[in-house]
Amino acid sequence: MLHLRLKHALTGFGFAIFVGTALALSPASRAQADTIYISMQDGIAIGGYDPVSFHTADQPKKGAQDHALMWKGAVWLFHTAHNQSRFEANPRAYAPKFGGHCAYGIARGRVFDGNPMTWEIVDGHLYLFHTPRVEALWMAERTHMIQTAHQAWPDVLDKD
Secondary structure: OEEOOOOOOOHHHHHHHHHHHHHHOOOOOOOOOOOOOOOEEEEHHHEOOOHHHHHOOOOOOOOOEEEEEEOOOOOEOOOHHHHHHHHOOOHHHHHHHHHHEEHHHHHHOOOOOOEEEEEEEEEEEHHHHHHHHHHHHHHOHHHHHHHHHHOOOOOOHOOO
8 A cells, every 4th residue: 555645734826736646647547456445525535524534533634734644546544644644554444335425325326425514433434425315325235225225336337
């Protein structure tokens, strides 16, 4: 697992250059079955929210540019240096399932971005949803949805 740890605070233009470089260097095709395909906007995973905070706080917290690292072709931001260290030690424990795409959409064979404001943790795994409505639909059939989404992933990415 290759990590690029950002040693200095990234601000303004420097951050934009970093993100642009990260996007240019990210692989365009799937290489392995265990590859994680991260949903990102402007190169930032989970809309800039700290993935560890979903597991440790009452609500997710926005990350900061001075606590950032590159993992799986995306920039991940953290609320604290401690959360960044926790993620670095075991990123798969904190990264959202299905690369941060809407878990309900994946189960239904569609790909939508996950919204960090609609989420659930089940058995220690973070699932994101596109809207509160689809989160409610997911929860009504949670066990079935999880099984179906895992069966569809990552082949569903080839459909869109």
